[in-house]
Amino acid sequence: MGQIAWLGPHDPFPNPLLEPDPDPSVPGLVGVSERIYPGQLARAYQQGILPWYSDNQPVLWLLPDPRMVLKPASFKCSESLRKTIRSFCQNTRNQIEVDVDFGAVIRSCATSARKDQDGTWITHEIIDAYTTLHEQGNANSIAIIEDSQLMGGLYCVAFGGMVFGESMFSRKTNASKIALAALSAWCLINDVHMIDCQQETAHLLSLGAAPISRQAFLEQLQISLNQTKIENSWTFDKAILHHWL
Incomplete structure (x- = not known):
């Protein structure tokens, strides 16, 4: 099991093809951020990464497999x-x-x-x-x-x-x-x-x-x-x- 990456405003997303899923209970989890920062959503989509969000919870960034x-x-x-x-x-x-x-x-x-x-x-x-x-x-x-x-x-x-x-x-x-x-x-x-x-x-x-x-x-x-x-x-x-x- 890898370590969950907490992402700041300018942090790159980890490459899930090179690193193991940090939490097997959340398949495809790439990283977590406190919120969606400016420009982050556009960068995510161009890497195939999706946000998953609930009120008062951190943003989960997912790259599902299969898709x-x-x-x-x-x-x-x-x-x-x-x-x-x-x-x-x-x-x-x-x-x-x-x-x-x-x-x-x-x-x-x-x-x-x-x-x-x-x-x-x-x-x-x-x-x-x-x-x-x-x-x-x-x-x-x-x-x-x-x-x-x-x-x-x-x-x-x-x-x-x-x-x-x-x-x-x-x-x-x-x-x-x-x-x-x-x-x-x-x-x-x-x-x-x-x-x-x-x-x-x-x-x-x-x-x-x-x-x-x-x-x-x-x-x-x-x-x-x-x-x-x-x-x-x-x-x-x-x-x-x-x-x-």
Whole structure:
């Protein structure tokens, strides 16, 4: 067992491929910090490292093994979801809004009730950190609007040619799936080969995501980071969903 690294504002993250997990009870733990320091979140993502946060607790920095990912071409658009998408697209009052109100989407993700989960890891500090990433052009939101109401959506992080899915929410059945279908179609158009989904869940498996090794994930991440940046391409509407129809 290694020693847990306490990280200050400018400390580099330890390389988990060279050092053992410091705490086997927390798989993939790379280090701990008192809070998320300026610039730390951006550095972490570009190394495949994720924050995990609870109120009044230190920030845990994780590099999971295996890693759950979704190849956009593997997105499973079931017949029922296809019918929902078709109905959504036919209604002129429905729309997809990209980066129109990032704050509303991330706050909705934070406050949505989830099965078998008490509370949320999306605290005020997390919201502030990801809002800063958004302002810097490295975090984006996709909102599903029906009759002028926010019914679902997701937010994600992007560096180079890599997209990291963060959190989704639904106020109506399949609303978050529509958002993910839109993101998957956008990734196909922009030559994004992998959406990071972080950790395995039955819901993600049902949508086509699958686990890969940490080594394989980091290799693809490095390739993607060297690709042309996609941050300036985040402009699309519900017409992108026609890919699945």
